[in-house]
Amino acid sequence: MNIFKFLRKKHTSALAVPPLEKRPRHIAFIMDGNGRWAQKRSLPRSAGHAAGTEALREIIKACDEFKIEVMSIYAFSTENWNRPQEEVSALMKLITKYFVSEIDELHEKGVKIKILGELEKFPEEQRLALEKAMEKTKDNKGLKLNIALNYGGRAEIVRAAKAISGKCVSGEMDVDKIDYDALSNEMYTSGDPDVDLLIRTSGDKRLSNFLLWQTWYAEIIFNPVFWPDYNRAELIKDLNEYAARDRRFGRVKTK
Numbered sequence: 020m021n022i023f024k025f026l027r028k029k030h031t032s033a034l035a036v037p038p039l040e041k042r043p044r045h046i047a048f049i050m051d052g053n054g055r056w057a058q059k060r061s062l063p064r065s066a067g068h069a070a071g072t073e074a075l076r077e078i079i080k081a082c083d084e085f086k087i088e089v090m091s092i093y094a095f096s097t098e099n100w101n102r103p104q105e106e107v108s109a110l111m112k113l114i115t116k117y118f119v120s121e122i123d124e125l126h127e128k129g130v131k132i133k134i135l136g137e138l139e140k141f142p143e144e145q146r147l148a149l150e151k152a153m154e155k156t157k158d159n160k161g162l163k164l165n166i167a168l169n170y171g172g173r174a175e176i177v178r179a180a181k182a183i184s185g186k187c188v189s190g191e192m193d194v195d196k197i198d199y200d201a202l203s204n205e206m207y208t209s210g211d212p213d214v215d216l217l218i219r220t221s222g223d224k225r226l227s228n229f230l231l232w233q234t235w236y237a238e239i240i241f242n243p244v245f246w247p248d249y250n251r252a253e254l255i256k257d258l259n260e261y262a263a264r265d266r267r268f269g270r271v272k273t274k
Contacts, residue, residue, distance in 0.1 A: 129161025
Protein backbone atom coordinates (compact mmCIF):
# COMPACT_ATOMS: atom_id res chain seq x y z
CA MET A 20 0.00 0.00 0.00
CA ASN A 21 1.19 3.55 -0.77
CA ILE A 22 2.13 4.99 2.64
CA PHE A 23 0.61 8.37 1.79
CA LYS A 24 -2.74 6.78 0.96
CA PHE A 25 -2.64 5.27 4.44
CA LEU A 26 -1.74 8.55 6.15
CA ARG A 27 -4.38 10.65 4.41
CA LYS A 28 -7.65 11.08 6.29
CA LYS A 29 -10.61 9.13 5.00
CA HIS A 30 -13.89 10.99 4.69
CA THR A 31 -17.22 9.97 3.26
CA SER A 32 -19.96 12.35 2.25
CA ALA A 33 -23.68 12.00 2.87
CA LEU A 34 -24.23 14.84 0.41
CA ALA A 35 -25.13 14.26 -3.21
CA VAL A 36 -23.33 16.02 -6.03
CA PRO A 37 -25.40 19.06 -7.12
CA PRO A 38 -27.21 18.84 -10.47
CA LEU A 39 -25.08 19.64 -13.51
CA GLU A 40 -26.61 23.09 -14.03
CA LYS A 41 -25.61 24.02 -10.47
CA ARG A 42 -22.00 22.93 -10.84
CA PRO A 43 -19.15 25.26 -11.82
CA ARG A 44 -17.71 24.95 -15.31
CA HIS A 45 -14.25 25.96 -14.12
CA ILE A 46 -12.77 25.18 -10.70
CA ALA A 47 -9.39 26.52 -9.60
CA PHE A 48 -7.49 25.02 -6.66
CA ILE A 49 -4.79 26.58 -4.52
CA MET A 50 -3.38 23.36 -3.10
CA ASP A 51 -2.09 24.72 0.19
CA GLY A 52 -0.94 23.02 3.37
CA ASN A 53 1.37 20.24 2.18
CA GLY A 54 4.24 21.38 4.38
CA ARG A 55 2.12 21.86 7.49
CA TRP A 56 0.47 18.47 6.94
CA ALA A 57 3.93 16.88 6.98
CA GLN A 58 5.15 18.87 9.98
CA LYS A 59 2.16 17.75 12.05
CA ARG A 60 3.32 14.18 11.41
CA SER A 61 7.03 14.92 12.04
CA LEU A 62 7.76 14.25 8.37
CA PRO A 63 9.89 16.26 5.93
CA ARG A 64 8.05 18.84 3.82
CA SER A 65 8.77 16.74 0.74
CA ALA A 66 6.56 14.01 2.22
CA GLY A 67 3.70 16.49 2.32
CA HIS A 68 4.14 17.29 -1.36
CA ALA A 69 4.20 13.58 -2.18
CA ALA A 70 0.99 13.05 -0.19
CA GLY A 71 -0.49 16.00 -2.04
CA THR A 72 -0.13 14.15 -5.33
CA GLU A 73 -2.44 11.45 -3.95
CA ALA A 74 -5.06 14.11 -3.25
CA LEU A 75 -4.54 15.56 -6.72
CA ARG A 76 -5.09 12.17 -8.32
CA GLU A 77 -8.39 11.77 -6.43
CA ILE A 78 -9.64 15.27 -7.25
CA ILE A 79 -8.82 15.00 -10.96
CA LYS A 80 -10.79 11.76 -11.06
CA ALA A 81 -13.73 13.38 -9.23
CA CYS A 82 -13.79 16.49 -11.43
CA ASP A 83 -13.78 14.29 -14.51
CA GLU A 84 -16.62 12.19 -13.08
CA PHE A 85 -18.62 15.30 -12.12
CA LYS A 86 -18.36 16.72 -15.67
CA ILE A 87 -16.36 19.78 -14.66
CA GLU A 88 -15.07 21.37 -17.87
CA VAL A 89 -11.86 22.96 -16.58
CA MET A 90 -9.75 22.29 -13.50
CA SER A 91 -6.86 24.67 -12.80
CA ILE A 92 -4.27 23.97 -10.11
CA TYR A 93 -1.55 26.16 -8.61
CA ALA A 94 1.42 23.82 -8.56
CA PHE A 95 4.47 26.12 -8.47
CA SER A 96 4.49 29.91 -8.34
CA THR A 97 7.17 32.33 -9.49
CA GLU A 98 7.78 33.04 -5.80
CA ASN A 99 8.32 29.35 -4.96
CA TRP A 100 11.85 29.54 -6.38
CA ASN A 101 12.72 31.40 -3.16
CA ARG A 102 12.08 28.30 -1.05
CA PRO A 103 15.01 26.22 0.26
CA GLN A 104 16.91 24.62 -2.63
CA GLU A 105 16.36 21.14 -1.17
CA GLU A 106 12.58 21.61 -1.28
CA VAL A 107 12.66 23.07 -4.80
CA SER A 108 14.74 20.12 -6.04
CA ALA A 109 12.34 17.67 -4.42
CA LEU A 110 9.40 19.41 -6.09
CA MET A 111 11.11 19.26 -9.49
CA LYS A 112 11.67 15.52 -9.12
CA LEU A 113 8.09 15.03 -7.94
CA ILE A 114 6.71 16.91 -10.95
CA THR A 115 8.66 14.67 -13.32
CA LYS A 116 7.66 11.51 -11.48
CA TYR A 117 4.00 12.53 -11.49
CA PHE A 118 3.80 13.17 -15.22
CA VAL A 119 5.77 10.06 -16.14
CA SER A 120 3.55 7.84 -13.95
CA GLU A 121 0.18 9.50 -14.65
CA ILE A 122 0.27 10.65 -18.26
CA ASP A 123 -0.95 7.40 -19.83
CA GLU A 124 -3.96 7.14 -17.50
CA LEU A 125 -4.83 10.82 -17.94
CA HIS A 126 -4.58 10.42 -21.71
CA GLU A 127 -6.84 7.36 -21.67
CA LYS A 128 -9.46 9.37 -19.74
CA GLY A 129 -9.35 12.11 -22.37
CA VAL A 130 -7.79 14.71 -20.06
CA LYS A 131 -6.18 17.63 -21.90
CA ILE A 132 -3.15 19.10 -20.11
CA LYS A 133 -2.10 22.71 -20.49
CA ILE A 134 0.74 24.40 -18.62
CA LEU A 135 0.18 27.96 -17.42
CA GLY A 136 3.49 29.74 -16.93
CA GLU A 137 6.99 30.06 -18.32
CA LEU A 138 8.79 26.73 -18.67
CA GLU A 139 12.19 28.13 -19.71
CA LYS A 140 13.43 28.28 -16.12
CA PHE A 141 12.73 24.60 -15.45
CA PRO A 142 15.51 22.00 -15.67
CA GLU A 143 15.53 20.22 -19.02
CA GLU A 144 14.24 16.91 -17.63
CA GLN A 145 11.17 18.53 -16.09
CA ARG A 146 10.55 20.80 -19.08
CA LEU A 147 10.64 17.90 -21.55
CA ALA A 148 8.26 15.85 -19.39
CA LEU A 149 5.80 18.76 -19.29
CA GLU A 150 6.04 19.42 -23.01
CA LYS A 151 5.53 15.72 -23.74
CA ALA A 152 2.39 15.67 -21.57
CA MET A 153 0.92 18.66 -23.41
CA GLU A 154 1.75 17.26 -26.83
CA LYS A 155 0.33 13.82 -26.05
CA THR A 156 -3.00 15.17 -24.77
CA LYS A 157 -3.47 18.23 -26.99
CA ASP A 158 -6.34 16.72 -29.00
CA ASN A 159 -8.23 15.24 -26.05
CA LYS A 160 -11.82 16.39 -25.50
CA GLY A 161 -12.36 15.57 -21.83
CA LEU A 162 -11.48 17.49 -18.68
CA LYS A 163 -9.11 20.38 -19.31
CA LEU A 164 -6.38 20.29 -16.67
CA ASN A 165 -4.51 23.58 -16.38
CA ILE A 166 -1.34 23.29 -14.31
CA ALA A 167 0.21 26.58 -13.19
CA LEU A 168 4.00 26.20 -13.01
CA ASN A 169 6.43 29.09 -12.64
CA TYR A 170 3.24 31.15 -12.75
CA GLY A 171 2.28 34.55 -11.35
CA GLY A 172 -1.04 36.27 -11.97
CA ARG A 173 0.36 39.79 -12.24
CA ALA A 174 3.14 38.58 -14.56
CA GLU A 175 0.48 36.96 -16.75
CA ILE A 176 -1.40 40.26 -17.05
CA VAL A 177 1.82 42.12 -17.91
CA ARG A 178 2.60 39.45 -20.51
CA ALA A 179 -0.85 39.92 -22.07
CA ALA A 180 -0.46 43.71 -22.07
CA LYS A 181 2.90 43.43 -23.83
CA ALA A 182 1.38 41.14 -26.47
CA ILE A 183 -1.43 43.63 -27.09
CA SER A 184 1.06 46.52 -27.24
CA GLY A 185 3.14 44.64 -29.79
CA LYS A 186 0.11 44.09 -31.99
CA CYS A 187 -0.77 47.78 -31.81
CA VAL A 188 2.78 48.85 -32.70
CA SER A 189 2.88 46.46 -35.66
CA GLY A 190 -0.50 47.64 -36.90
CA GLU A 191 -2.10 44.24 -36.36
CA MET A 192 -4.55 45.74 -33.85
CA ASP A 193 -6.08 49.18 -33.46
CA VAL A 194 -5.84 50.63 -29.96
CA ASP A 195 -9.60 51.26 -30.01
CA LYS A 196 -10.13 47.50 -30.26
CA ILE A 197 -8.50 46.80 -26.90
CA ASP A 198 -11.15 45.42 -24.55
CA TYR A 199 -11.65 42.68 -21.98
CA ASP A 200 -11.90 39.99 -24.65
CA ALA A 201 -8.69 41.14 -26.33
CA LEU A 202 -6.79 40.78 -23.06
CA SER A 203 -8.47 37.47 -22.21
CA ASN A 204 -7.32 36.10 -25.55
CA GLU A 205 -3.71 36.76 -24.55
CA MET A 206 -3.96 34.94 -21.22
CA TYR A 207 -2.66 31.41 -20.74
CA THR A 208 -6.29 30.36 -20.24
CA SER A 209 -7.45 31.72 -23.60
CA GLY A 210 -10.47 29.74 -24.76
CA ASP A 211 -11.44 28.60 -21.26
CA PRO A 212 -14.41 29.97 -19.31
CA ASP A 213 -13.53 32.27 -16.42
CA VAL A 214 -13.12 30.64 -13.02
CA ASP A 215 -16.49 30.01 -11.35
CA LEU A 216 -15.17 28.56 -8.10
CA LEU A 217 -11.80 29.04 -6.43
CA ILE A 218 -10.99 26.66 -3.58
CA ARG A 219 -8.02 27.24 -1.31
CA THR A 220 -7.18 24.58 1.24
CA SER A 221 -5.38 24.97 4.61
CA GLY A 222 -7.59 27.81 5.89
CA ASP A 223 -5.38 30.66 4.68
CA LYS A 224 -7.45 33.44 3.12
CA ARG A 225 -5.61 34.97 0.20
CA LEU A 226 -5.31 34.55 -3.57
CA SER A 227 -1.50 34.39 -3.63
CA ASN A 228 -1.26 35.90 -7.12
CA PHE A 229 -3.25 33.08 -8.77
CA LEU A 230 -5.46 33.69 -11.83
CA LEU A 231 -6.15 37.30 -10.84
CA TRP A 232 -7.75 38.14 -14.20
CA GLN A 233 -9.83 34.98 -14.45
CA THR A 234 -11.28 35.07 -10.91
CA TRP A 235 -12.90 38.50 -11.17
CA TYR A 236 -16.35 37.14 -10.26
CA ALA A 237 -15.41 33.73 -8.90
CA GLU A 238 -16.98 32.34 -5.77
CA ILE A 239 -14.24 31.63 -3.23
CA ILE A 240 -14.17 28.90 -0.60
CA PHE A 241 -11.41 28.75 2.00
CA ASN A 242 -11.45 25.14 3.15
CA PRO A 243 -9.54 24.55 6.43
CA VAL A 244 -8.39 21.05 5.41
CA PHE A 245 -4.74 20.70 4.41
CA TRP A 246 -4.41 19.70 0.76
CA PRO A 247 -3.19 16.11 1.36
CA ASP A 248 -6.44 15.46 3.28
CA TYR A 249 -8.66 17.13 0.68
CA ASN A 250 -10.70 14.48 -1.10
CA ARG A 251 -13.87 13.65 -3.00
CA ALA A 252 -16.08 14.18 0.06
CA GLU A 253 -14.60 17.63 0.70
CA LEU A 254 -15.09 18.53 -2.95
CA ILE A 255 -18.75 17.47 -2.84
CA LYS A 256 -19.23 19.62 0.26
CA ASP A 257 -17.67 22.61 -1.48
CA LEU A 258 -19.74 22.03 -4.62
CA ASN A 259 -22.89 22.08 -2.52
CA GLU A 260 -21.83 25.34 -0.89
CA TYR A 261 -21.20 26.80 -4.34
CA ALA A 262 -24.59 25.60 -5.60
CA ALA A 263 -26.34 27.27 -2.66
CA ARG A 264 -24.85 30.67 -3.39
CA ASP A 265 -26.66 33.35 -5.39
CA ARG A 266 -24.24 34.55 -8.06
CA ARG A 267 -25.49 38.03 -8.97
CA PHE A 268 -22.47 39.42 -10.85
CA GLY A 269 -23.21 42.90 -9.48
CA ARG A 270 -26.94 42.73 -10.09
CA VAL A 271 -29.63 43.27 -7.47
CA LYS A 272 -31.12 40.05 -6.15
CA THR A 273 -34.42 39.26 -7.82
CA LYS A 274 -37.42 38.41 -5.69
